[in-house]
Every structure is written in C-alpha cells, then in structure tokens.
Amino acid sequence: MWRRIIALTKKEFLALLKDKRSRFVVIVPPLVQLLIFSYAATFDLNRIPYAVYNEDAGFASRQLLARFVGSANFELAGGVDREGQIPSLIDSKKVMMVLHLGPHFTRDLLLGRSAPLQLIVDGRNSNTAAVLVGYVRSIVTDFNESWAETHGLPISPARLEMRSWFNPNLESRWFIVPGIVGLLTLVVTLIVTSLSVAREREGGTFDQLLVTPLRPLEILLGKVLPGFIIGTGEGSFIILMAVLWFHVPLRGSLPALYAGLFLFLLSAIGVGLMISSIAVTQQQGLLGAFLFLVPAVVLSGFATPIANMPAFIQHLTLLDPLRYFLLVIRGVFLQGDSFGLLWPQYWPMALIGLVNLAAAGWLFRHRLY
C-alpha cells in the first residue's frame, strides 16, 4: 500500500512542478506576499509629516519642539503663521498633525501654570491617529518629568514603569512576520490541494486513476501527503526567512512549532480536499479556496485582534484553524512557549483537522462519479 502511495505522491509532485502554472502558484505569490507583507504591513509609524504653529518665542517651547525634531517618528513638513492655514495643511494631507503652542507657553510654564499644547490630528485613518496621539503623549510626558525635575516642581505621586513583554520595542514586524508563516502555509496548501482533484478531473486522469487497482483511500492519501510535504516546506522556508532575514527572535521549541504546523496542515488539507472533491473545474476550486481564505484570514487575528470583534464573530473564530496556529506560532516565536502551554491550541486544531479529513474522505468517496 505504501509503495503505491509513494508512487502517487511522486507523480503528484512531478505534475505540480512540471506544470508552469502550478509551479508559479507555489513559488511566486508566496514570495511576493512575504516581502510585501513583511515590509509594508506595519502599524508602526515613521516620518509622520507634521507642522508647528508656534506663537511663543520662549526657550521652553523650543525645548519641547526639539524633542519632536529629534524623534525618528516625526518629520517636520512645514510651519504655520496663522491659525487659518491649519485646515488646508491637514485637509490636503500635507501633514498628519499640527502642534499649536500659544503665545504664553514659556511664561505659563515658568509661572508654574499649566501650559496647553494643542494637537490637531487628521483622523481619516483612525488607527494612525490613535498611534500618533500615543507617540505625542509619551514625548509630552517625558518633557513634563524632566521639567518638573529641573524646576523643583512637585513630582507625580507615583512612577509608572512601563515594560512590554516579548517585544520590548513593540515592533509590528515581530507580530506580522510569524503570522505570515501561518497565512502563506494556509494559502499554498489550500490552493495545491483544492485544485489537485479538479485538475485530474479536467484532464480526465481521474478516471484513469479510478480504473487502476488503487483504492480510494490510497488515492486520498496520495493527495494528502504532497499537501503535507509542500505545506511543511513552505512553512519551514518562511520560518527560516523570519529568523535569518527579518531577525524575529525564535525563543521557543521547534518541535512545539512543528507539532502545531502538523496539526494545522491536517485541517488545511482537509478543507482543501473538501473543496477539491466538490469542485468540478479548477476555476471552481480556486473560487472555493478564495471564499474560504478571506474570512479565515480576517477572522484569525492575523492583523487585528480577535478580542476587538463582536461577541458573535468571536465565537465564529473558534472554528478557524488559522486562529489556533497563529497563537502557536507567535507563542513559540515571541513568548518562547513550549508544549505544555500550547495544549489549548493543539487539541482544537486536531479536532478540526480530523473532522475535516473525515468529511473530505466521505465526500471523496461519494463524489467519485
């Protein structure tokens, strides 16, 4: 039996790699996506263009503004002389924020009064706006502390020591790149498996297979095995890229990671083969894969936290295998998780995988004709 499955697997690989189109699908989109996602998909802000409307001539305002000039996050893009210029700067997207310091800024500070710093932010992209306000706030807080210290003002009653675990500089890339391992492994495995039976149906080779002494189970396994090998290969490649190229720390145990990958592939291949046994043409297979992929990715927590979704949708995400795998891969990469901590992710993936494969097997037998 194994000899025949190996022959099937070999054939599957030859067919996949010799066909220009399939080779393209397996190699080009993942690479392009890896690079684009890793470099472009970041919530970190750099070089935020801003303008200053400074009515104050004193030294304190210059001290505060020097902190903005010195930050890599901000880039001065213009000055403002009149309040009336502000709207056009913001509206036309020339700057994303304007800092407004009133005429008595230094004087108020020296007199021990509160000196207002007005911040006008373009809220069209609410996420950038929120992040940006955070950056400004931390600059202002730092300034306040050092001002209080140097001018003998009462310091705050308690000190806040902020530390972020696992990702001390809060780099988006550390979050996104491990996520891509899950994303691309899913995409490639799904496309390869969901097209495999349809391709054979279109080419007429499926009938030719069915009249050989091969059993349906062997044919099915002959489709599962290549999916595993390709998924593992693709996943390993991106893991390697993440560590060596993007320098994301890999803190946990590789076996724990690969155990997760294995279980995840089970469910991905199950879905792919289900689509495959229903789809008559490759076109339908592709459409089916696309229809599964978009919600699976959006609801997995790949880019936005599941916790922010409405309760109903949060329940829905429990069915999404990518959700669990992302927790595993990010856990192993950044948190250094080991097997023990990951059980709550392993078993749902195993369950989903078994159900999917069983369903795929059932469909496979009943849709042979």
Add this chain to the structure above:
Amino acid sequence: MKDGPPIQLMRLKGLMRKEAVQILRDPSSLGIAFILPLVLLLIFGYGVSLDAEHVPLAVVAEQPTPQTAAFAAGFARSRYFAPRAYSEIEPAEKALRHGEVEGIVWLRGDFSRKLLAGEVPDIGVFVNGVDANTGRIIEGYLQGMWNNWQGQLAASRGRPYHFPVELEQRVWFNPGLRSRDFLVPGLIAVIMTLLGALLTALVVAREWERGTMEALLVTPVRVPEILLGKLVPYFLLGMGGLLFSVAMAVWLFAVPLRGSLWLLLAASALFLLTALGMGLLISTVARNQFVAGQVAIIVTFLPAFILSGFIFDINSMPVPIQLLTHIIPARYYVAILQTVFLAGNIWPVVLPNGLALLVMGAFFLTMVRRRTSKRL
C-alpha cells in the same frame, strides 16, 4: 481603400447586449458584483476593528488598601479595560503568559505606605507586546488612566495637581476614532478593484478558452468595438456594485458621507475605468482563466489591499515600497474615498489624485488598445 468607420453602432450594440445577457445569466458575475461586496463589507465592517475595548487586565494589589482600591476603581469604570483582581504577581504573570490577560498593573505591597509617606512608589506595568499595535494602544490607555488618577489623587488631597504641559488633542474628521469609518471607505477601493480588474480579466479569458474569441475576431468587427463591448457593460455593473457598497457603508455601517455623492461617483468612474483597463490588459497576456485570476489577484488585488494606504500608512513604509505605491491606482482612489467620506470635498486632495487616476486610466486603456489586435 478605407476600412469604414471604426465603430458601427449595430455591432457595438450586439456585443453589449450579448455581454449583458451573459452577466445576467451567469450567477458568478453577479456574485462578484453584489455578493462579494456584501460579504467583504460584512466581514471587514464587523470582523476587523482596531479599537481595543474591554481589554482583560490583571490588577495586582499585593496588600489591598483604600489607596489600591481607588487606583483599581479607575479601571473598572473605563470601557477600555476589564480588570481582574490578583493578590500576587505570579498568577498574574501566568495569566499574561497564557493569554488570559493582555497586561498587568502591579501595585507592590509597600504601595500605600510609600504613597502616604510622601515617597514615590513604583507601579509596574507589563503589556503583552506580541501584538505590537494592540500593545501600544493599551499603553496609551494606561497612561491616560494614570494621568486621571494623579489628578484625582491631588484633588482629594486638596492640592490640585497640574502637568507642566497639558496635551489638548483634537482629532479631526473622526473624533471617536472609529476604525470602521476609515476601513469601510478603503474597502470600497478593494471591491472596485476586484470588480473591475478580476472580473474582466476572467471574462475575456473565458472567451479565449471557449473559442468564442476566435469566432468573434473573424467577423468584420473592429477592435474598438470589441473593447467597448466589454468596457461598457462591466462599467455599468461596477457602478452598480459601487452604489450598493456606498449604500451599505452609509446606512448599515453609519459611515458619514461628508463630501458630495457626485464627486464620489466621478472619482469612482475614473478608477473603475483604470481597473477595467488593467483587467483587459491582463487578459491580453493571460488567455486562460486560471492564469488570469492569479495574475489579477497578485498585481491588482493584493496591492490594493496592502499598498494603497487602505489599512497601512504609506509614509511609514520603506522608501522603495513607497515609490512602488505610486504606480498603484488604488492608492489615489483610497485617498479620495477617505477624504470624500470623512472630510468632504477637499479639492487639494481630490484634484491631484483624480488627475493621477485619469493619467493611469488613459495609460492602461491606450495600452489595451495597442496590445489588442485582430490576430491570434
């Protein structure tokens, strides 16, 4: 000898009628035009949100006192946090590690004593930084909470405390910072890309696959007629999809439409022409549906998603990628969409971006005209 007029109305009408009947009869075209926007808008409108609320947070008070209670009460009142009380740091750390809480606020055993003695106690704050964006948002919330607490504490002591520099923030266009308000307009750009580029690329590739293109080409039909016969029906279909999406955005998701609908429609028409041009151009290269679909997804859909500024800020991308975004039509359309929806008819944004769309649309359509010939 002359070839006669480049466009003959009867032939054009015939081609357009055929295309219209095919659209109406083929559920997948209508599906891409109406079901896909619906599904995408629902998934993104409800599923994607960057607004963290009710973040589970461990508040560790090693020795509960009125002071720690006052501190923790702030979290309980906030809609941003769902605090959980711990009396020791170890279980809280474990909870953070297991993902049960997103952050820890640690009030050590000597917190009240030091506070009352006028010393400065340290408050430990640990945030799970795996999701950097969420981590940063939580840090921001915490800082705000802490500022409030300082103010209240000072007030209760009868010595109003003020910060040297008081930050007054004014967020224009979206004061509530609702992420849906910027995601939904951007999503319309993605949907229009799918509609314009993917659908036409697939439809033309289908004609090649089924051999009907060959039959068309040997009739006396002219190239502009073939192209217009495809452009006009799918343009109308796309505008239908657009109106549907805008209606959903305004009525279902309550996104404000501050600019004029006509301006929105005009910009969308420009973008749609560009997208149709890209779709037709792809189909001159890829003559089967599989390849056409793949190419369309890679060169139109993905960039519209990631490189258009729809979610991710273009200014923050590495310079080479920023340069790349200039050749992505969706970039200009997203800028117009977000502005017209949230800010209004801001001509300094609409005009340059609209001009860029016009240039790109003209470029793609010219390319299509030049690359299409009546030869195989």
Add this chain to the structure above:
Amino acid sequence: MQPGTVTGLVGPDGEGKTTLMRLVCGLLVPDRGQLRVLGFDVCKESLKVQETLRYMPQRFGLYEDLTVQANLDLYADLQGVESAERPGRYAELMHMTGLGPFTGRLAGALSGGMKQKLGLACTLVAPPRLLLLDEPTVGVDPVSRRELWEIVYRLVQKQGLTVLLSTAYLDEAERCQEVIVMHQGRVHGQGAPSAFSKQVEGRTFQATAPALNKRALQARLAGAPGVIDAIIHRDGVRLVLEQPGTPDSETFLPGETRIEVRPVKPRFEDSFIALLRGRGGSFLPPAAEAKHIPAAAGEEEVILVEHVKRRFGDFYAVNGISFAVRRGEVFGLLGANGAGKSTTFRMLCGLLPASEGKLLVAGRDLRTSAAAARGRIGYMAQRFSLYADLSVRENLRFFSSAYGLRGGVQRERITWALREFELGPRAESTSGDLQLGFKQRLALAAALMHRPEILFLDEPTSGVDPLARREFWHRINGLAEKGVTVLVTTHFMEEAEYCDRLVIMARGKILQKGRPRRPGPAFAPPSGPNRPWRMPSLP
C-alpha cells in the same frame, strides 16, 4: 481555389490545417510569402477579407450561456445584417438546420450535432462568398455529419458559395470537389479526389479467405511484401499494392490456398495512404504482445450485462440493456452521441454505478469488488488522459506502479512498452506535447503495462488520422489474437468492421445486435462503400 466549389484540406493531425485556416482569415500573419483571398491581401486588408468570408472554428464559437436566438442575433449584429432582412434570413437558416423548435434553448444545452449546425447557421447569417470550416465534424455522430454535408452542398448549389473545409475523415474528403493534401506543413498534392484515386488505379483489391479469421488475414496481409495498405473491409481485407497488376495470392500468403482476391474500385483513402506511405510515413509495427490466453474465443463470458439501467434525474441514459462478451472477442458498442454508449461503458469500467441490473466483468462487479479485479482490466479513455506534464517514461512508471508492478518486472515492462510502441526516442518528452498519434500509443501502452485480460477502449481513434488509426487497430488485432477481450465504443462504421460482434445503441436501448459481416437489413451500408455509415433511422 475555384469559386463555387467545395475544397477539402486533408491531412494527419497537427500538420498545419488549422494554421492555414487562421492565415486565410487573417488571424495569423504569415512569416513569409503572400496570401491573397478574394482579391485582397490578407496581411494588409484583413478587415476587408473578414467582411466577405465566414469562418467556423473547431469548437463552433458559440456562446453556450446564450440562447440559440441570442447567438444568431449577436452574429447578425456583428455581420451587419439589417433588421428588415433578419426574419426571412432566420427562417431560412432555421429551416435549413432544423433548429426551428429550439430557438429558446441555451446553446450549451444542445447536442453536439445541433451545436455544429447552429455554429454553421451563425456563420451564415449574412451570406458570405467564402466559407471556412475547421474540422466541422470532429466528435459529431454520422447522422449529423451527413446532414451537415447536405446543407453545405445545398448552399454551394443555390448560392454559389465557395467552401474550404479541413477534415481528418477521408470519406468526407471524397465528397469534396477538390482536395488539398497536407503533411508536415506542406502541400503534397491538389486535385479532384477522383484524380487522386486514379493514381492507385489497378492497385486496389478485396481479399477474402473463408478459412481464416478476417483479423488474422489482415494481420498477415499487412506484413506481406508489396502491400501498402490492408484494412478490414466488410467480410474481407482491402488491399492497396505498390505496383498495379493482378496479385498472386501465393506471394502474399505462401501456403494459404483458399484465398480469393478480386479488384475493387479505388477510393480516395487508398491514394491518400499510398501518398503518405510513399513519402516515408510509418509502416505498420509488429502486433503488440500480450499474455497468451489459450482458451481461444471460447464460450466463456467475461463481460455480462443484464437489464442494466442508469438514471440521471428523470432521464434514463441507459434503459434496460443486456449483452454478453466472450473471451477473446472484439466487441463493439455503437451509437450516435447521446445514445448511452458512454454511460454503459463507464458503468462497465466501474466509474459509474448502475441504477438497476447486473453488470459483471471477469465474473465480478468492478464497483464493489476488490481492487484486485481492476488489476485485470486495461482502460483507454476517449481523450488523452494521462498526465500531460509528465514525460512518457514517468507516465509509464507511474501507471505500472499503480498496477502494482515493481523492481525488475517494472523496468522490463517499461522497456518493452518503449520498444513495442516505438516511443523510445521520445521517452523523456513531455507527453502533453506529443502528437496525437503518439499520445494514443502512450495511452495504449499505459493500459497494457500489467498485461490485462480485458481492454476497454472508448472511441479510441476519434480525431486521429487514418495512418495512426490503421496502426492502432493493427495492435488491437494482435492483442485479440492472443486472447485479450476488447470492448470498444465507436461511431465509425469502418471501425465497427474490426469487431467480431457489436450492439447498436440508441436512446439508451439496444437497437441491434449482430456481426458486422452478416449485417441485418437495418445496417446495410448505403450504396457506395465509402459513404458515411447510415444509422438505422431514428425516431
């Protein structure tokens, strides 16, 4: 080409027929040389040319998701037919094609023959001066083919239309007034079919030997010296010789006395084969070797079909058929498109369950029996259905492993297949790029790797040129001689003549059972021997 005539473009597959057609209508630009159509230079004035000629590509160019009427309307618009002229023109076309009752139906829901007629109607919606038809009859059953020819001739006679059509069917070529023979991208002859036939005048004979099985006779005659072509025809073998003259049976078959040879009228096919063979076309290969099964054409029934029905929805594709096939027989399943022969075939191979009735192959039902039973059959599908991306050798290796061969035996069988089917030089080529004839050999080789006892062939030679068809049947004969049971579906009468017995199906039922050499009155071939075989009249 003369105006007002029907010219046939004949040649084996992949020899440039379609390319020439596309050049003529300006879809391709010639690398060199000049092409003038109706007085216009195609390169410079392709639009002018396209206004005066009509071209029907191989797949008819119909929009399958539009109705018959909508397809007509579209082409009428494209060809600039004024709306005032349309009703009359439509009525005429509908009358001519018999599609009148179906104008509201989707083109995709029409049968192959009806699609072909609709394709023709669409190309003719504005009367052209020149009509190009690219293999208009591939995959269409004989009745529809005959009707198409009648339409074409009516048009030529009534409207002075000029027609250029390409075909791989030689019996159709004979109906053309002029024939151009193409081979390897070159024209090898042009003239009236009768002029071609004249070249083999006096070299064509019919041989019969009552003592010999006709397949055995054919096998021996094909290898005899001086014989260019030997095919089974009716109850004997039709011969084409290298030299004219009365043949002496002794020279062909030494020792065989009871053989009768009489001259027959030459036909186009004879001259075609002679022409290509004379130019270095391949000669017949040795017959394929197979496991020798001593129980020669005995009484043992290896395929048994009893009262089998197959339902799709409310529709019975196969409605209660029964027949039996004995060991070592070549058994034919004949019928028009949609008669139910493919369904029957698929049920026999275990690809489709029967709704009712009993189906036994080698004593078992392939659907329920163990995989081992499937190891005893070989299957060759209608289309090429091996892995197109794999090389010849990889395909052979895969299918032999699928049939459980391994190690030395496997290597030996692959070597055998490459040698036997002359695939050696192409062992490493990608099989999808092979010419149709080679693909077909490869498919047969793959089906024979495990020395099956029963061979299933589904329309094995459709679209294949006459040379490859001859070669193919030669191999099949060799297998049958060695005791392999062969079940074949076809709609070529010519192929039916290779069968020991056959059944004719129509509308899911068996219309006739019998032997081709003692035909019942219902399928007596019409007047000439070369006419497409006439189906028993269908209701």
